[in-house]
Each structure stands twice: as C-alpha cells, then as structure tokens.
Amino acid sequence: MSNIPTVGFISLGCPKALVDSEKILTQLRSEGYSISPNYQEADLVVVNTCGFIDAAVAESLDSIGEALAENGKVIVTGCLGAREAEIRARHPAVLKVTGAHALEAVIAAVHEHLPPLHDPFTSLVPPQGIKLTPKHYAYIKISEGCNHRCTFCIIPSMRGDLVSRPVAEVLYEAERLAQAGVKELLVVSQDTSAYGVDLGYVTQNWCGKPVKTRFFDLAAALAELGIWVRLHYVYPYPHVDEVIPLMAEGKILPYLDIPFQHASSRILRLMKRPAASENNLERIKAWRKVCPSITLRSTFIVGFPGETEQEFVGLLDFLTEAQLDRVGCFAYSPVKGATANGLPDPVPEAVKQERLARFMAHQADISAARLQQRVGRVETVLVDEVVAEGAVARSRADAPEIDGQVFIDGATHLNVGDWVQVEFEEADEHDLWAHLV
Numbered sequence: 001m002s003n004i005p006t007v008g009f010i011s012l013g014c015p016k017a018l019v020d021s022e023k024i025l026t027q028l029r030s031e032g033y034s035i036s037p038n039y040q041e042a043d044l045v046v047v048n049t050c051g052f053i054d055a056a057v058a059e060s061l062d063s064i065g066e067a068l069a070e071n072g073k074v075i076v077t078g079c080l081g082a083r084e085a086e087i088r089a090r091h092p093a094v095l096k097v098t099g100a101h102a103l104e105a106v107i108a109a110v111h112e113h114l115p116p117l118h119d120p121f122t123s124l125v126p127p128q129g130i131k132l133t134p135k136h137y138a139y140i141k142i143s144e145g146c147n148h149r150c151t152f153c154i155i156p157s158m159r160g161d162l163v164s165r166p167v168a169e170v171l172y173e174a175e176r177l178a179q180a181g182v183k184e185l186l187v188v189s190q191d192t193s194a195y196g197v198d199l200g201y202v203t204q205n206w207c208g209k210p211v212k213t214r215f216f217d218l219a220a221a222l223a224e225l226g227i228w229v230r231l232h233y234v235y236p237y238p239h240v241d242e243v244i245p246l247m248a249e250g251k252i253l254p255y256l257d258i259p260f261q262h263a264s265s266r267i268l269r270l271m272k273r274p275a276a277s278e279n280n281l282e283r284i285k286a287w288r289k290v291c292p293s294i295t296l297r298s299t300f301i302v303g304f305p306g307e308t309e310q311e312f313v314g315l316l317d318f319l320t321e322a323q324l325d326r327v328g329c330f331a332y333s334p335v336k337g338a339t340a341n342g343l344p345d346p347v348p349e350a351v352k353q354e355r356l357a358r359f360m361a362h363q364a365d366i367s368a369a370r371l372q373q374r375v376g377r378v379e380t381v382l383v384d385e386v387v388a389e390g391a392v393a394r395s396r397a398d399a400p401e402i403d404g405q406v407f408i409d410g411a412t413h414l415n416v417g418d419w420v421q422v423e424f425e426e427a428d429e430h431d432l433w434a435h436l437v
C-alpha cells in the first residue's frame, strides 16, 4: 500500500445509485484519496448498496461480506443502508452504515476511519467529476426521492420525499459534461416529470437567461447543448405533452421511458400509481401524431394482488393497441415493508409466472415488428464500442444497458463516441444490423 490513503469502491444498483457513487468518488478524489479497483490495495472499502428487490438485497449483503473477508474495513452506504439492523445482524464488523444519497455521512465516515492527506491533490479531479459510465455518455440526476407512495415500492421510505436540484446547478453540470466530450445525457430521477414541484418551479439564471426549475424548461435548456438528451422515469401527466414537440424538432431524443406498470385503472389505483386516471392510450396516440418517430419504453408488473384473468387480458389488449417499442415486465414479488403486501387476493406464483410468460411472448412479437419497420431507414447512431468484428452502436431509440444495439460489421476504424450515419439492414426482436452510408 502507498502513503496515499486508498479507498476501494463497489457500486451496486440503479443509475440513481451510480450517480451517488460518482459524487462520492469525486469528493474523495478531490480530497486526495486514491481509488483502487481491488481490495488488496485499498485501506478500506465503501459498498454502495441497493435494496430495491430481495435479489438486490442478497447481492448487496454478499458484496459486503466479500469486502469484509478480502479487506476487513467496510463502510456501507446506499438504499440498503436504511435497514442497518439487518446489515449488522449479518455483518457486525462493518465500520459504518449510512443511507442513500448521504454524501456527507459517507465522507465523514471515511475521514473517521481513514483520514485524508493534509494537502489534497485537487488537480487530480477533472472538472466534470469522476464518471463510472464510459466517457461518451453520462447519467445526470435531477432530483432525489419521490412524493408518490406506490404501494409496491419502498423507495420513498428509503430516500424521502422529492428534493429537486435547482435548474442552474443541473445545467452547469450538464454543460461541463458536454465540454468534457459527453455525447449523450441520460436524465434520471425517481419521477422526472415532477421535477421542480418542491421548489415551486423557482426561476434561476443560466447563461444570462431566466430558466424555471421545471420539466419542460429543463428539457428545452438541455436541448441547447447540442448533444443527445434522453428522458427516463417520466409519468404520463398532461404536462409531459409539452416536450413532445421538442422531440419532433430533433432537439431532444424522441424517446420516453415511461413506466406504466399496468393498464387496468383498478389495479393502477391499488398500486397508487401517479397519473393513474389518465387515458394512456389516447395520450400515446396524441404523442405519435406530433412525433411519429417517438420510441416508447415502459415496464409492467403482472400478478399484482387481486389481478384477475380479465384484467390481465386487458393488459395484453393495451399492449396490442399501444404498440410500445421496448418493454420490461416483472412478476409481482412482495418487497419487505411495502404496503401492497397487505392487499387481499395474492395471485398464486404459478399463475404469476404463466402471465409473465404470456406477456413476454405477446410483447416480443410487437417489439420485433416495430424494429422490422426500421429496416431500410437511414439514421444517426452513437458508437459505444469497437471490437474485432466491427462497431457496436446505439440508435436514438436505444438507451444504454436496457435497450438494443446496432451492429456495424467491419467498421473497425470508428471511435467510441462517434456519431455516424447508417442504413439498417436487418433486425431481430432487440437489435439491428447496419452498414455505414
């Protein structure tokens, strides 16, 4: 080990947790800490955990155990930190447990157990901070917490009510990222459409102009950076309609990640979903009228307590009508502490799994047909990776990690982060194959 205090870091969980990890790492580097990718060279290890579903809890607890066995000095942060007793019951030797979005508490714990050098090498930190994503795209978190109380979710109990970052702060971060070469910004939060409501949509000054801390205004300002801007976790509220013209004009990506979760208004009410009473099919039709190329990604839960066969079939009909492009689906599973656990009429496990399989088969045909429609089109794609056989890119319709890819055979001369024009030649149900034009 060198004289420089060195921290090992494990980052688990969703993009929001990743953004927290980046903030912690940036702060540590700015204070002169070195970051090590392995346990042996680290003086202590920080584990940023996830507590969303039981499998994530198990993975987090295992990672803490591994870090303790390999290094011995472990600080735990992140969503699972809200369940300190559970962590300590399994791993009593952890030095400190802090919760999600607890930058100051984690840094204080690191200071306590591994004091920083007196003179931090602030110049070691690039102005855009430390990013865990590849250099050409970055997640930008615009708020923390959530004002909703969906009955299957415990995020508000872990992360609290919505706290938006003032718009100028977000825009300056976005600008720094663009200047550092980032080509795509992925806007994340628990509820992007609610952005700024907690701040009364306060107006701030950005580049000599007034900008409101508000969903539309943020999207319009980000559009001025000249890079791809992708919106995640948007709910189908009427005011979301306002950003669709920005998509039609090519200012932000024609892409909405909009978790509908179900089509039955009764189930949506049982779930206490935001915008549960909206007519989503009408809304989707209206969006497509304004922006025919819009890509819609969504997630659903089948087998929610009380879901009848008729309601499930209604969900399949919704999929047929809605013609969504990318869809994820989960069989409902109770999360410790969620109020939905107390709802009557749980759906038997075998029925849940059968519905999940029917759902996936139904949507697979829709996704494949929609992708097929793009064969023959010429579009701009962003190169993510160059391998021996060619380049792997993404189109405007594909978010990293969760959507499809575009394979460009033989294009090994391209560089990561290039935007190139391709013609799509072939498609399956997830991915596209293309050649350069």
Ligand code: SF4
Binding pocket: 146, 147, 148, 149, 150, 153, 154, 155, 156, 190, 191, 274
């Ligand atoms: S909107 Fe619902 S599911 Fe999403 S974080 Fe808030 S409470 Fe959880």
